[in-house]
Amino acid sequence: xxxxxxxxxxxxxxxxxxxxxxxxxxxxxxxxxxxxxxxxxxxxxxxxxxxxxxxxxxxxxxxxxxxxxxxxxxxxxxxxxxxxxxxxxxxxxxxxxxxxxxxxxxxxxxxxxxxxxxxxxxxxxxxxxxxxxxxxxxxxxxxxxxxxxxxxxxxxxxxxxxxxxxxxxxxxxxxxxxxxxxxxxxxxxxxxxxxxxxxxxxxxxxxxxxxxxxxxxxxxxxxxxxxxxxxxxxxxxxxxxxxxxxxxxxxxxxxxxxxxxxxxxxxxxxxxxxxxxxxxxxxxxxxxxxxxxxxxxxxxxxxxxxxxxxxxxxxxxxxxxxxxxxxxxxxxxxxxxxxxxxxxxxxxxxxxxxxxxxxxxxxxxxxxxxxxxxxxxxxxxxxxxxxxxxxxxxxxxxxxxxxxxxxxxxxx
Amino acid sequence: xxxxxxxxxxxxxxxxxxxxxxxxxxxxxxxxxxxxxxxxxxxxxxxxxxxxxxxxxxxxxxxxxxxxxxxxxxxxxxxxxxxxxxxxxxxxxxxxxxxxxxxxxxxxxxxxxxxxxxxxxxxxxxxxxxxxxxxxxxxxxxxxxxxxxxxxxxxxxxxxxxxxxxxxxxxxxxxxxxxxxxxxxxxxxxxxxxxxxxxxxxxxxxxxxxxxxxxxxxxxxxxxxxxxxxxxxxxxxxxxxxxxxxxxxxxxxxxxxxxxxxxxxxxxxxxxxxxxxxxxxxxxxxxxxxxxxxxxxxxxxxxxxxxxxxxxxxxxxxxxxxxxxxxxxxxxxxxxxxxxxxxxxxxxxxxxxxxxxxxxxxxxxxxxxxxxxxxxxxxxxxxxxxxxxxxxxxxxxxxxxxxxxxxxxxxx
Numbered sequence: 001x002x003x004x005x006x007x008x009x010x011x012x013x014x015x016x017x018x019x020x021x022x023x024x025x026x027x028x029x030x031x032x033x034x035x036x037x038x039x040x041x042x043x044x045x046x047x048x049x050x051x052x053x054x055x056x057x058x059x060x061x062x063x064x065x066x067x068x069x070x071x072x073x074x075x076x077x078x079x080x081x082x083x084x085x086x087x088x089x090x091x092x093x094x095x096x097x098x099x100x101x102x103x104x105x106x107x108x109x110x111x112x113x114x115x116x117x118x119x120x121x122x123x124x125x126x127x128x129x130x131x132x133x134x135x136x137x138x139x140x141x142x143x144x145x146x147x148x149x150x151x152x153x154x155x156x157x158x159x160x161x162x163x164x165x166x167x168x169x170x171x172x173x174x175x176x177x178x179x180x181x182x183x184x185x186x187x188x189x190x191x192x193x194x195x196x197x198x199x200x201x202x203x204x205x206x207x208x209x210x211x212x213x214x215x216x217x218x219x220x221x222x223x224x225x226x227x228x229x230x231x232x233x234x235x236x237x238x239x240x241x242x243x244x245x246x247x248x249x250x251x252x253x254x255x256x257x258x259x260x261x262x263x264x265x266x267x268x269x270x271x272x273x274x275x276x277x278x279x280x281x282x283x284x285x286x287x288x289x290x291x292x293x294x295x296x297x298x299x300x301x302x303x304x305x306x307x308x309x310x311x312x313x314x315x316x317x318x319x320x321x322x323x324x325x326x327x328x329x330x331x332x333x334x335x336x337x338x339x340x341x342x343x344x345x346x347x348x349x350x351x352x353x354x355x356x357x358x359x360x361x362x363x364x365x366x367x368x369x370x371x372x373x374x375x376x377x378x379x380x381x382x383x384x385x386x387x388x389x390x391x392x393x394x395x396x397x398x399x400x401x402x403x404x405x406x407x408x409x410x411x412x
Numbered sequence: 413x414x415x416x417x418x419x420x421x422x423x424x425x426x427x428x429x430x431x432x433x434x435x436x437x438x439x440x441x442x443x444x445x446x447x448x449x450x451x452x453x454x455x456x457x458x459x460x461x462x463x464x465x466x467x468x469x470x471x472x473x474x475x476x477x478x479x480x481x482x483x484x485x486x487x488x489x490x491x492x493x494x495x496x497x498x499x500x501x502x503x504x505x506x507x508x509x510x511x512x513x514x515x516x517x518x519x520x521x522x523x524x525x526x527x528x529x530x531x532x533x534x535x536x537x538x539x540x541x542x543x544x545x546x547x548x549x550x551x552x553x554x555x556x557x558x559x560x561x562x563x564x565x566x567x568x569x570x571x572x573x574x575x576x577x578x579x580x581x582x583x584x585x586x587x588x589x590x591x592x593x594x595x596x597x598x599x600x601x602x603x604x605x606x607x608x609x610x611x612x613x614x615x616x617x618x619x620x621x622x623x624x625x626x627x628x629x630x631x632x633x634x635x636x637x638x639x640x641x642x643x644x645x646x647x648x649x650x651x652x653x654x655x656x657x658x659x660x661x662x663x664x665x666x667x668x669x670x671x672x673x674x675x676x677x678x679x680x681x682x683x684x685x686x687x688x689x690x691x692x693x694x695x696x697x698x699x700x701x702x703x704x705x706x707x708x709x710x711x712x713x714x715x716x717x718x719x720x721x722x723x724x725x726x727x728x729x730x731x732x733x734x735x736x737x738x739x740x741x742x743x744x745x746x747x748x749x750x751x752x753x754x755x756x757x758x759x760x761x762x763x764x765x766x767x768x769x770x771x772x773x774x775x776x777x778x779x780x781x782x783x784x785x786x787x788x789x790x791x792x793x794x795x796x797x798x799x800x801x802x803x804x805x806x807x808x809x810x811x812x813x814x815x816x817x818x819x820x821x822x823x824x
Contacts, residue, residue, distance in 0.1 A: 027724045033705035041701065042716060042759035133758070183703065190702035197651075197659060200617035202610040207617070215701075239609075246665055246737060247609060250702045253658055254666045254739050288739060289453065289627075290602035290662045291595065291732040293445035304454060312439045315727040320703040325658060327666050327700060329741075346545070347454035 028400075030319035030330070031391040035183035037120030040134050044212040049130050050118055051096040053138035054084060058127035061087050062119070062141045062188050063161075067196070068168040069175070069185055070161060076175040079185060080166045082157075087142055089153040090114055100211050104218060109207035110225040112148035117141040117191045117214030119184060141188030141214075143196075172323060173373050186322040191215065193324045194250045202247050204238040216248050254327050256297045257285035259316075259397035260308060263337040265406040268361055268398065269308055270385075271353035276372065280386040283394040284353070288329070298331045306353040307343025311336040316400055319393040330393045332405055360385055361402050369395060440812075442731035442742070443803040447595035449532030452546050456624040461542050462530060463508040465550035466496060470539035473499050474531070474553045474600050475573075479608070480580040481587070481597055482573060488587040491597060492578045494569075499554055501565040502526055512623050519632040521619035522640070524560035529553040529603045529626030531596060553600030553626075555608075584735060585785050598734040603627065605736045606662045614659050616650040628660050667738050668709045669697035671728075671809035672720060675749040677818040680773055680810065681720055682797075683765035688784065692798040695806040696765070700741070710743045718765040719755025723748040728812055731805040742805045744817055772797055774814050781807060 043049045053059060060081040063070040072078040091114060098106075121127065121136030129135050146154040161167075169175050177185060191214050201208050201219040208217040219240045222233045240247050260269035260283075270281035286301035288294065295313040302310050310333040319328040342353050356364075364385035368376045371389050380386070388394045455461045465471060472493040475482040484490040503526060510518075533539065533548030541547050558566040573579075581587050589597060603626050613620050613631040620629040631652045634645045652659050672681035672695075682693035698713035700706065707725040714722050722745040731740040754765050768776075776797035780788045783801050792798070800806045 027707055027726065029707070030705065032703065033708055035703075035708070039701065039712060040716075040758075041712070186703035194702065197657070198614040200612060200614050202612050202614040202620075202659075205612035205617045205619070208614075245609070246663065247614075249665075249699070251658065251663055252666055252700060252702055253661075254664055287661070288664060289451065290606065290664055290737065291444065291447075291598035291734050292739075293442065293732055294730040294739070294741070295439055295441070296445055296447070300451060300453070304452075314439065315730070318706040318727070320705055322703050325702065327704075327706070329706070346452075 028317035028396055030317055030393045030396060031179060032182050032186040032320045032322065034179050035187060036122055036124060036180050037139055037184060038123050038136065039120040043134065044118060044215050045100055047096040047099055050213055051094050052130065053118065053128050054094065054096060054140065056128045056138055058125065058137045059084050060137060060139055062139065062184065063144045064141060064188065064192055065145050065158065065168045067189060067193055068170065070166055071169050072166060074167065076169050077177065079177065079181050086157060090144055090150050090157065091116060091142065104209065104220050105222065106224065107209050107220040107222060108224040110228065112150065114150050115143040115192055115195050115210060115214060117188055119187055139184065141192060143192055186320050190322040190325055191250060201238060201240060203240050203245065204236065206235050215250060218248060252325050252327050254288040254329055255285060256288055256294055256301060256331060257283050257328050257393055257397065258298045258302065258331045258333050259283050259401045260302055260310065260333050260335065261401055261406050262340055262355060263335050267355040267357055268401055269306060269353060269355055271306060271350040273349065274351050277386065279383060282388050283397055294329050294331060298333050302333060304347040305350055307341060307346060309336050309339030310334060316397055317393065328393050330397050332397060332401060334406065356385060358402055361398060365399060365402055440729040440808055442729055442805045442808060443591060444594050444598040444732040444734065446591050447599060448534055448536060448592050449551055449596060450535050450548065451532040455546065456530060456627050457512055459508040459511055462625055463506050464542065465530065465540050466506065466508060466552065468540045468550055470537065470549040471496050472549060472551055474551065474596065475556045476553060476600065476604055477557050477570065477580045479601060479605055480582065482578055483581050484578060486579065488581055489589065491589065491593050498569060502556055502562050502569065503528060503554065516621065516630060516632050517634065518636065519621050519634060520636040522637040524562065526562050527555040527604055527607050527622060527626060529600055531599050551596065553604060555604055598732050602734040602737055603662060613650060613652060615652050615657065616648065618647050627662060630660060663737055665738050666700040667697060667740050668700055668706055668713060668743060669695050669740050669805055669809065670710045670714065670743045670745050671695050671813045672714055672722065672745050672747065673813055673818050674752055674767060675747050679767040679769055680813055681718060681765060681767055683718060683762040685761065686763050689798065691795060694800050695809055706741050706743060710745050714745060716759040717762055719753060719758060721748050721751030722746060728809055729805065740805050742809045744809060744813060746818065768797060770814055773810060777811060777814055
């Protein structure tokens with residue numbers, strides 16, 4: 001898989017400085033984390049709860065068309081939501097009226113069911129009260145892509161929404177949500193994408209079915225669609241049915257992203273690939289492999305990409321990255337003495353990798369940060385180093401080193 | 413998915429103290445990490461390399477039958493390996509003789525090909541020299557389960573091996589490998605299992621094919637087996653072919669496991685489930701969900717399982733866990749003042765969760781650690797707290813807190 005790259009634009013109102021205000025002491029919070037929702041994950045199989053939440057007057061629906069969210073403003077700085085009565089023509093009266101067990105018995109792979117996800121309860125708001133402990137405004141995500149049996153209803157809803165000045169985002173570079181909305185959007189996007197990518201069972205090849213309010217896919221033992229083809233509706237045995245299989249659960253791919261400092265702590269290694277604008281560099285990154293610790297993955301990736309040999313590695317903070325399903329694990333690694341020579345030919349992914357002094361880095365953090373598609377700030381001088389924006393964990397890692405993480409007085 | 417539980421026996425010769433000797437300064441290495449192999453991941457599509465490595469006299473093959481490794485001793489303390497000439501009747505002269513591109517064109521889903529994995533080069537040993545930089549003894553894993561066209565050859569090899577006193581392990585509780593072999597085994601097991609679980613494409617439902625020496629599965633556009641059924645060998649389009657899809661790459665599931673300390677830093681929260689022996693407790697743990705940071709997942713899991721509300725969370729170290737495909741991310745979290753009441757009914761996974769004083773914990777670390785299936789040490793007194801062994805990251809997290817991680821003078 002290609003390098004995960006933190007390449008979003010800087011949000012107009014990112015609200016990220018408050019996220020980074022060390023709410024939890026030592027901890028750094030990154031963009032796409034910080035969701036205000038309580039997921040109450042254990043309530044997902046509970047259709048009595050889901051049904052009550054769905055029909056509660058406070059219920060709110062984040063709509064997606066082809067994985068793009070509905071937004072309020074053409075600048076993509078705020079999400080728009082729909083109500084139950086607006087989405088009812090698409091989802092029907094109550095998709096949770098029947099128990100999950102019974103829905104599995106009635107599975108028909110030819111019947112289109114628009115994907116719905118229960119995202120959680122916003123406990124700051126008035127809303128449902130369930131079993132005393134679980135309170136707040138219910139959030140759902142819904143795929144309203146015009147398709148199969150819902151084509152007409154979805155097209156009508158979209159037309160109504162557009163008539164009110166709302167629209168669907170056009171690519172992630174056009175989204176610049178404030179942090180808490182970004183986290184809600186990330187949860188919805190990751191799960192809609194995972195469901196869309198997994199209509200079949202990787203173990204047996206037969207169609208799967210969404211359960212647990214979008215957080216699980218099951219491989220039903222029977223498919224009524226087979227009767228139409230004059231086949232026995234019973235399907236062959238599948239290992240995912242006889243034990244717990246990770247195939248039934250959403251996938252999240254751990255990636256490592258790392259600020260690399262020299263053995264003396266005075267320089268930092270950054271790299272660039274061809275699609276970066278001139279003078280733009282970032283931290284190295286890559287996917288963690290099977291049976292690697294994060295620390296080993298960091299050393300392997302840095303050596304494969306740059307030839308530099310690392311000694312110790314310390315994990316700094318993490319960032320969800322919903323394009324499509326990554327967990328970025330940010331680390332700081334230190335080169336071993338004599339291991340600093342750059343060699344780009346092992347795994348020719350990078351166009352360049354080189355060492356920068358901490359002074360160059362500090363100046364770039366001051367004047368040269370921006371999203372990939374944007375220009376640098378007014379004080380930037382052509383030829384100076386450019387770096388990713390604050391919404392990128394790369395920026396947080398680089399800043400941590402520039403602020404003394406390695407050489408005494410670390411701020412983490 | 414159920415809780416990942418660190419439940420291996422304590423190895424007879426774990427060699428783990430040397431792993432934990434802070435080779436890399438601040439860093440803690442956990443069991444299943446610390447592989448001596450350089451994976452040279454970028455050479456996996458290079459069949460000229462793989463072919464030379466396979467046939468090199470130094471090449472060594474770790475054999476598996478139904479995901480159980482070949483071992484030297486009945487106590488499971490050392491792996492056994494085979495040579496190229498021994499496995500040649502199973503894999504054929506050279507499975508890498510043809511380029512990957514050509515093998516994809518010849519794909520026939522009815523043809524059984526025993527799964528082979530290139531694990532890496534042991535650079536400490538004499539072996540192959542490839543393109544100047546890549547040197548060492550090549551390690552492969554091979555599935556020799558008697559099956560389809562290789563039944564006879566595999567049965568013969570297994571009989572020969574058993575005649576020499578070797579055998580296949582009988583369950584993970586019977587393995588107690590020293591740390592570096594455990595890491596090699598973990599890589600092999602994780603990848604063999606992933607390949608075995610993914611014979612079909614989750615995107616389109618058609619059979620997939622192993623490429624990149626076992627580190628990728630591709631969805632070929634053509635399947636010669638279809639001709640036997642008088643079908644066009646060309647298959648319908650699949651989205652995994654037109655872009656890079658994570659479905660093609662091995663899956664690793666991030667999990668969080670955490671030592672929870674009280675707001676005043678003087679107590680630790682531990683939990684137990686029904687299958688634990690009496691008085692045995694461990695850290696809480698669970699799967700990270702889509703679009704969560706590690707820190708958020710820790711807070712969510714602790715609240716869902718125990719009702720305790722956490723403030724700051726710091727990541728401590730990580731551990732690969734190949735049953736089947738986990739990355740355990742170890743963290744230390746601190747309860748907020750007033751958030752320490754235990755409530756077990758949100759997500760009824762635990763039988764009990766309670767607070768222990770650091771003195772109780774230190775005593776248990778001294779006399780009461782063991783694998784789940786083993787008895788505690790001789791000094792242990794019935795009724796005292798029992799804890800997981802050093803091979804478990806749970807033990808490392810508990811020890812870090814007991815040794816002052818939170819209350820001044822932290823050892824990390």
